[in-house]
Amino acid sequence: MTAIAGKQRTRPQPRRIYARPVATTGFWSWFTTIDHKRIGILYGVTATTFFVIGGIEALLIRTQLVAPNGQILDENLYNQIFTMHGLTMIFFAVMPLSSAFFNYLLPLMIGAKDVAFPRLNAFSYWVFLASGLFLYSSIFFSGMPDGGWFNYAPLNFFGPDPGGLHSGSTQAAAQIHQARMLYYSLGLQIAGIASLASAVNFIVTILNMRAPGMTLMRMPVFVWMTFVTSFLLLFAMPVIAIALWQLMLQVRYGAPFFDPGAGGDPILWQHMFWLFGHPEVYILILPAFGIVSEIIPTFARKPIFGYAAMVFAGIAIGFLGWGVWAHHMFTVGLGPVANTAFSLTTMLIAVPTGVKIFNWIGTLWGGHLRFRTPMLFAIGLVGMFTIGGLSGVTHAVVPHDTQQQDTYYIVAHFHYVLFGGAIFGLFGGLYYWWPKIFGWMLDDRIGKVHFWLMLIGFNLAFGPMHILGLHGMPRRIWRYDAGMGWDLWNLVSTIGAFVIAASIVIFFANVAISRSRRIEAGNDPWDARTLEWLTTSPPPADNFKEVPVVASRDELWHRKYAGEDGTQPVRVPAGAAQNHDDHDDHDGHGEHHPLPSYYPTITALGMPIAAYGMFFEGPGQIILLTIGAAVMLFGIFGWVFEPSAE
Amino acid sequence: MADKEGPPHPGVAQYVEIGVILAVLTGIEVSMYIFRDALSRAITTPTLLVLTAMKFLLVVLWFMHLRFDHKMFRRVFFFGVVLATVVFGIVGANFYLGGIGF
Amino acid sequence: MAAEIHAAQPESHATTLGVSNEKLGMWVFIGSECLFFGAMIATYLLYVGRANDGPTPRTIFDIPFTSVSTFILLMSSLGMVLALAAVQAGDMRRFRVWILATALLGGTFLSGQFYEFTVFVAEGMKLETSPFTSAFFMLTSFHGLHVAIGILMLVSLWAASMGGRITEQRSEVVENVGLYWHFVDIVWILIFTVIYLIPVG
Numbered sequence: 001m002t003a004i005a006g007k008q009r010t011r012p013q014p015r016r017i018y019a020r021p022v023a024t025t026g027f028w029s030w031f032t033t034i035d036h037k038r039i040g041i042l043y044g045v046t047a048t049t050f051f052v053i054g055g056i057e058a059l060l061i062r063t064q065l066v067a068p069n070g071q072i073l074d075e076n077l078y079n080q081i082f083t084m085h086g087l088t089m090i091f092f093a094v095m096p097l098s099s100a101f102f103n104y105l106l107p108l109m110i111g112a113k114d115v116a117f118p119r120l121n122a123f124s125y126w127v128f129l130a131s132g133l134f135l136y137s138s139i140f141f142s143g144m145p146d147g148g149w150f151n152y153a154p155l156n157f158f159g160p161d162p163g164g165l166h167s168g169s170t171q172a173a174a175q176i177h178q179a180r181m182l183y184y185s186l187g188l189q190i191a192g193i194a195s196l197a198s199a200v201n202f203i204v205t206i207l208n209m210r211a212p213g214m215t216l217m218r219m220p221v222f223v224w225m226t227f228v229t230s231f232l233l234l235f236a237m238p239v240i241a242i243a244l245w246q247l248m249l250q251v252r253y254g255a256p257f258f259d260p261g262a263g264g265d266p267i268l269w270q271h272m273f274w275l276f277g278h279p280e281v282y283i284l285i286l287p288a289f290g291i292v293s294e295i296i297p298t299f300a301r302k303p304i305f306g307y308a309a310m311v312f313a314g315i316a317i318g319f320l321g322w323g324v325w326a327h328h329m330f331t332v333g334l335g336p337v338a339n340t341a342f343s344l345t346t347m348l349i350a351v352p353t354g355v356k357i358f359n360w361i362g363t364l365w366g367g368h369l370r371f372r373t374p375m376l377f378a379i380g381l382v383g384m385f386t387i388g389g390l391s392g393v394t395h396a397v398v399p400h401d402t403q404q405q406d407t408y409y410i411v412a413h414f415h416y417v418l419f420g421g422a423i424f425g426l427f428g429g430l431y432y433w434w435p436k437i438f439g440w441m442l443d444d445r446i447g448k449v450h451f452w453l454m455l456i457g458f459n460l461a462f463g464p465m466h467i468l469g470l471h472g473m474p475r476r477i478w479r480y481d482a483g484m485g486w487d488l489w490n491l492v493s494t495i496g497a498f499v500i501a502a503s504i505v506i507f508f509a510n511v512a513i514s515r516s517r518r519i520e521a522g523n524d525p526w527d528a529r530t531l532e533w534l535t536t537s538p539p540p541a542d543n544f545k546e547v548p549v550v551a552s553r554d555e556l557w558h559r560k561y562a563g564e565d566g567t568q569p570v571r572v573p574a575g576a577a578q579n580h581d582d583h584d585d586h587d588g589h590g591e592h593h594p595l596p597s598y599y600p601t602i603t604a605l606g607m608p609i610a611a612y613g614m615f616f617e618g619p620g621q622i623i624l625l626t627i628g629a630a631v632m633l634f635g636i637f638g639w640v641f642e643p644s645a646e
Numbered sequence: 647m648a649d650k651e652g653p654p655h656p657g658v659a660q661y662v663e664i665g666v667i668l669a670v671l672t673g674i675e676v677s678m679y680i681f682r683d684a685l686s687r688a689i690t691t692p693t694l695l696v697l698t699a700m701k702f703l704l705v706v707l708w709f710m711h712l713r714f715d716h717k718m719f720r721r722v723f724f725f726g727v728v729l730a731t732v733v734f735g736i737v738g739a740n741f742y743l744g745g746i747g748f
Numbered sequence: 749m750a751a752e753i754h755a756a757q758p759e760s761h762a763t764t765l766g767v768s769n770e771k772l773g774m775w776v777f778i779g780s781e782c783l784f785f786g787a788m789i790a791t792y793l794l795y796v797g798r799a800n801d802g803p804t805p806r807t808i809f810d811i812p813f814t815s816v817s818t819f820i821l822l823m824s825s826l827g828m829v830l831a832l833a834a835v836q837a838g839d840m841r842r843f844r845v846w847i848l849a850t851a852l853l854g855g856t857f858l859s860g861q862f863y864e865f866t867v868f869v870a871e872g873m874k875l876e877t878s879p880f881t882s883a884f885f886m887l888t889s890f891h892g893l894h895v896a897i898g899i900l901m902l903v904s905l906w907a908a909s910m911g912g913r914i915t916e917q918r919s920e921v922v923e924n925v926g927l928y929w930h931f932v933d934i935v936w937i938l939i940f941t942v943i944y945l946i947p948v949g
Contacts, residue, residue, distance in 0.1 A: 116769040196780060204773045207718060208763040234776065235729055238784035245886065246791070255875050255882035256800075257791070263798040263879045271737045272787065322733060326740075335744035637904075641913075658833050665826035672822060675945060676815045682949040690949045698941040701822075702934055709829050710930045711923075716767045719775040726779035730786030741794050 020642065021596045024541065032596035034118035037539065039125050040104030041437065044430075046129055047096035053136075054088035055504060057081050059497055062461070066494040068482035076166060078478035079146035080180075084136075086149030087184075090284065091191050092132045094418065097426045098287035099128075102202060102226050104437060108532035109220050111211025111550060113542045116204040118594040119639060120197050126604035127194035134608045135187035142179030148476060150273055151184060153258035153266035157250050179615060181251045185244040186611040192237045192244075193607070199233035202226055211531075213550035217311070220530045221304055224311050225290030228318040229283050235322075236279040243272035252614065267332060274325040282321045284418060285385075286314060288425025289356060292378040295432050296360055298528045299375035300367025303554055306359045313352035313359075320349040330398050331405045339398050346396035350389065357386055372526075373447030377428030380455055384420025388413055391466065406476075409469025415462040427454075427507070435521030439537045443517070446510040453503035460496025464489035529557040542593065594645045603635030656708055664708050671697050671704075774924045778931050785935050788890060789942060792883040796947050800878035805947035808873050810864070817860035818940045821895075824853035825933045828926045835909075838916040844909050847922075850929065851902040854895055861892050884943065891939060894932045901925045 021032040033039060060081050064070040073081060103121065107114050115121050138144045147156050159177030164170035206227050210219070247269070249255040256262030258269045297304045304310055326334060326342040334342075360382050369375070391413040395401045404410055427450075434442050473486050480486055524533040534556050535544050552558045610628025613621045656664075675697050678690040707713040712720055763769065796805065831846035865885075875885045905925055908914050914922065 116773065199780075200773050200776050203722075203776050204769050208765050208767070208769055208772055210764045214764075234780045235726060235783050238780050239787050242784065242787035242791070245890075246882075249875065249882065249886060253875055255886070256879050257795075257882055263795075263800050264882075265741075265794070265879075268791065268794065272791075275733055275737075275787075322729060325733075334740055338740050338744050640904075641908075656829075658830060661826060661829045661833065665823065668822050668826075669819065672815070672819055675941065676811070679811050679815075679945055679949055687949065691946055694941050694945050694949070698937055701937045705825055705930050705934050705937070709825055710927055716765055718765055718767070718772065722775050722779045723782070726782035730782045734786050734790035737790060738793060 021598060024596065029596065031601055032122075032598055034114075034122045034594050034596055034600070035541065036103050036107055036114050036118065036121055037437070037543075039121050040100045040102075042125050043096045043103055043128070044100035046125075046132070047093050047100060050088050050092035050132060051097070052504070054085050054093050055501060057085035057088065059501060061085060062494040062497040064478065065480070065490050067491065068480055068484075068487060070479045073478065075478045076143075076146070076160075079148075079160060079476075080144040082476065083146050083148050083151075084144050087135065087145070087188075089418070090149060090280070091188065092128075092135075094284050094422050094426070095195065096128055098229070098284070098422075099124075099198060101222075101287060101291065101426075101429055101433070102198070102229075105433065105532055106202060106205060106223060106226055107209070108535065108539060108543055109223050109530055110206065110209065110214055111531055111544065111548045112205065112209040113544070113547075114594060115201050116209055117201050119597050119600045119644065120201050122597070123600035123604055124194040124198045124201070126601045127190060127197070127607060130604050130608045131187050131191035131194065134190060134611060135183055138180065138183040138187075142176045142183070145180045145184035147181070147184070150277065151181075151247070151269075152273075153247075153264075153269040154260065156181060156247055156269065157259060178251050181247065182611075182614055185248040185251075186614060189241060189244050190607050190611060192241050195233050196237045199230040199237070202230040203234065206230075211547050211550050214555075217308070218550055218553045218555070220290075221293035221307065221310050221314075222287075222290035222530075224314055225286045225293070228314050229286045232279040232283050232286075232318055232321065236276045236283070239272055240276035240280075243269060243276065246272070248614070267329070267334075270329050270332060271325070274328045275322075277328065278325040279321050281414075281417075282317055284422050285425075286317070288381060288422045288429075289314070291425045291429040291432070292360065292381050293356075294528075294530060295374045295378040295428050296363050297554075298432075298526050299370045299372060299378075300364050301370075301527075302363055302367040303529070303557075304359065305362030305365075306355075307553065309355055310359050313355040316352040317349060320345060320352070324349055327396065327401070330401045343396050343398050347393065350393050350396070353389055357382060357389075372431075373442070373444050373451060374428045374432035374526075376448065376451045377424045377431065380451065381421055381424040381428065384416055384424060384455075384458070388416025388418075388420055391416065404469060406474055407469035408465040408473045408475060411475055412462050412465035412469060415465070419458055419462065424454075427451075432526070433532075435525045436532055436537045436539075439521055440514060440517075441519045441521050441525060442514045443510055446506060446513065450503050450506045450510060453506060454500055457496045457499025457501075457503055461493050461500060462496070464492050464496075468493075524556075527560075529554040531555055534559075597639065597642060599635045599639035599642060601635075603632050603639065606630070606632030606635060655714065661709070664704055668701055668704060671701050768920060770924055771920060771927075774927050778927065781931060781935075785887075785891070785938075788883070788887040789938065792880075792887050792943055795879035795883040796943075798879040799881075802877040802881065803868070803871065803873040804880065805944070808868055808871060809944055809948055810867070811944060811948060813860070813864065814940065814944050817857050817864075818936065820853050820860070821857040821933055821936050824850045824857065825930050827853055828929050832919070832922050832926050835914060835919040835922050836916065840909055840914070843914070843922070844906055847902055847906050847909070851899050851906065854899045854902065854929075858892060858895050858899070861888065861895075887939065887943065891932070891935055894935070898925075898929050898932050901928065 021029070023029045024033070024035070030038065030042065033042075060073060061078070064072040064078060103115075106112075136144075145151070146160060159173060159181075161167060161173045161177070162170065164173040167173040167176055206219070206223060246255070246257040250257050250259065250264075256264040258264045258266045260266060293304055293310060323345040324342060326338055327346045330339055330342070360378075364379075391409070395404060395410070395413065431442055431447055434440075468486055468489050471485055473480065473484070473490075480490075521537045523536055525537075526533070531548055531550075532539075534548060548555065606628045608628075609631060610625050613624030613628060615621075616624065675694055678685065678694055678697075682690060706723070712723065765772070827846050827850035831843050831850060834840075834842035834846055865888075873881050875882055902925065905914065905922060
């Protein structure tokens with residue numbers, strides 16, 4: 001990364017308290033960067049770290065359950081570990097890893113220099129990091145949240161030990177429980193703000209910052225999936241925010257939102273949670289779908305089969321995803337009308353999903369296939385997600401779901417779609433875009449070992465869970481008795497988990513070995529189709545030496561293989577003045593280069609400070625809330641009055 | 647600066663006019679309360695909802711300029727409104743009409 | 749002076765839709781706020797009948813008082829558009845008058861809310877009294893918080909204008925703050941009817 005040229009200032013500086021950071025290299029520059037590529041890397045590294053932590057939690061779970069009457073974890077610790085495993089994997093691993101790809105690739109794929117609001121982008125990252133650290137800081141105090149990631153009422157306000165048997169007294173138990181619930185609700189609130197800000201940022205970027213000629217129907221499928229995901233985030237995060245505030249008010253101040261003893265309804269929590277939670281699972285999978293939609297065409301040397309269908313299927317999933325939430329609540333007593341309606345909508349949503357599966361297969365069909373590591377992960381997603389999708393369709397049948405609900409069959413389903421789907425897709429993306437991001441290739445043979453080991457371990461770990469579920473093994477139990485008939489498959493599953501762990505170790509070994517070898521990647525090592533491969537690896541600070549003018553979908557492919565020269569002039573979408581890109585390279589007047597800033601980082605810092613205030617009473621609470629608010633206000637005012645570019 | 651050529655941009659006079667209309671509508675709403683004993687709920691409730699919708703639209707379309715601006719703003723905003731109404735309408739319907747509620 | 753204007757201008761280069769990023773961003777954010785307030789209004793409607801032998805809408809609400817504060821907030825929206833019209837016409841003095849008037853009207857509304865809450869609490873209506881009271885206080889408090897943040901922004905605009913940072917060319921920030929302010933007003937339009945008038949009538 002080079003320092004920004006053109007620092008000569010011909011104009012007087014605005015009034016400032018201290019000098020604005022200008023460095024774009026060096027350790028401290030990472031704290032003030034607003035460059036989407038660096039922010040993407042920050043997300044990627046942080047998310048991978050949390051993925052490993054979540055994986056360790058998984059190994060603890062599987063070790064506890066490898067045999068009957070496990071002695072590794074007691075019920076108190078087990079509940080915390082499985083709760084944090086879910087929260088970590090969803091909020092701190094998969095979502096931010098997807099965000100890493102959105103951040104890095106989105107501007108490149110649409111031919112933009114950065115996202116619409118670079119400082120807001122940085123803010124999102126620091127807020128996300130703050131939320132993860134805040135949530136995990138609970139280890140040192142009350143212990144981690146322990147009600148499951150979905151945290152149902154009334155458990156979420158009574159706690160697991162209302163009689164105080166474990167903690168010595170009802171007061172102690174209540175206090176511990178209250179604290180754990182505060183970590184849960186406040187931690188996720190803070191994380192939600194990061195996601196919401198990102199959603200606004202990406203939506204505006206996609207609508208408003210495309211290169212000339214890049215119409216919506218010429219955008220890569222990955223960009224479309226980013227778009228749909230961002231809308232899902234935009235509308236789903238507010239709902240969970242309300243649910244979390246209601247939980248916090250219930251737990252901290254006794255507001256009877258969910259307490260049936262005081263007129264509240266525990267089902268309200270489920271509605272609020274799943275109104276968010278179902279769109280959330282599409283938020284988790286659509287990015288991986290987008291990644292796979294870029295990988296497969298490249299390694300099949302064919303355009304994506306049925307581009308328009310892929311786009312509209314993605315949009316349909318986004319729409320329909322709002323109409324299926326109560327399929328998580330079939331056994332709660334909503335009544336036959338609701339159950340039937342949601343059963344139908346759930347079956348319906350399998351259709352656009354199926355369209356995508358068929359179109360990926362259609363892309364492979366007749367293509368000139370190269371089975372490099374990214375392609376293996378992509379095909380892995382298609383296969384494993386299909387299995388998970390099929391078990392999902394069985395859930396749509398209400399009587400069948402009544403049998404499956406709260407058993408390991410459900411655990412099998414969502415791991416097939418989230419691990420076999422999202423994680424495989426994300427690893428595929430890592431292998432695919434690694435050369436673009438870092439400039440050197442990951443070793444393909446080691447990558448293949450990683451893939452096969454992961455595929456085998458994954459199926460060993462989660463395949464048997466279907467059987468365990470149908471044999472009646474409930475979810476969320478910390479141990480089971482001998483003689484239930486569950487021993488064999490639990491053993492197999494645990495072995496699978498450790499095989500997965502081994503494959504992750506191999507991935508990190510690949511990174512280390514490949515780094516030391518440093519095989520230069522060049523601009524376009526895979527002979528790919530989209531604009532990010534047009535520029536250098538890694539890209540320069542403002543992405544493209546000249547903003548590309550786009551004449552078709554798969555613009556890069558057409559430039560390489562069209563036969564005729566370059567691009568023809570195209571009708572430019574309304575408002576994107578063509579003459580402007582002539583001025584793009586001139587420093588100074590025509591172009592504003594966004595500069596680094598302290599303020600997003602500072603503003604983000606205020607949130608956990610205020611959040612810790614909620615654990616206290618009286619003056620302690622007021623002081624922390626005030627300091628947190630003051631830090632945020634200072635950051636926001638500084639941000640608003642600081643020009644984004646100079 | 648806020649909009650280009652197109653439908654006429656409301657001037658100060660028109661804004662004040664809308665302000666007066668809003669005040670009048672609020673007055674009618676309040677009279678639904680004042681005369682609540684004389685009027686049945688079947689009259690007051692729908693009237694209130696209609697009046698509220700009118701006020702809502704007046705502010706959104708004129709004060710917030712949505713009527714004159716790029717259609718993307720309209721789409722994003724009304725999508726949010728419709729989505730909220732539909733999903734929470736379903737929750738409400740289930741609470742009051744279905745299931746084995748309390 | 750010209751440098752500051754130039755430097756702080758929202759990105760003026762061409763955009764795909766021909767609208768500014770900031771304005772589009774504000775509308776997108778407002779879209780999400782529909783779900784935020786929608787969830788709270790829905791919760792209230794589910795719980796309005798669950799008063800646990802405590803205060804009910806009929807026994808506790810002071811409709812005449814709330815009508816006045818509703819009217820005040822509504823007029824603040826008028827103030828906001830007049831402020832915007834002023835800045836777009838280049839009349840900075842008139843802009844500052846109206847933006848301050850808007851902030852003052854908003855502040856009056858907020859004081860009314862605060863007063864209303866103290867009366868309710870004194871009459872035995874607390875957050876934890878019943879699902880009805882919890883839902884009511886949560887919704888109206890979050891709305892009040894949004895009003896407070898809005899007032900902060902309005903006063904900041906006033907201060908920025910005093911410092912010469914708002915001009916006819918650089919007026920879009922006023923428009924964007926206005927969008928936020930009007931939205932907060934619309935939410936109250938809904939709240940007044942759905943939370944106060946209909947349950948009491």
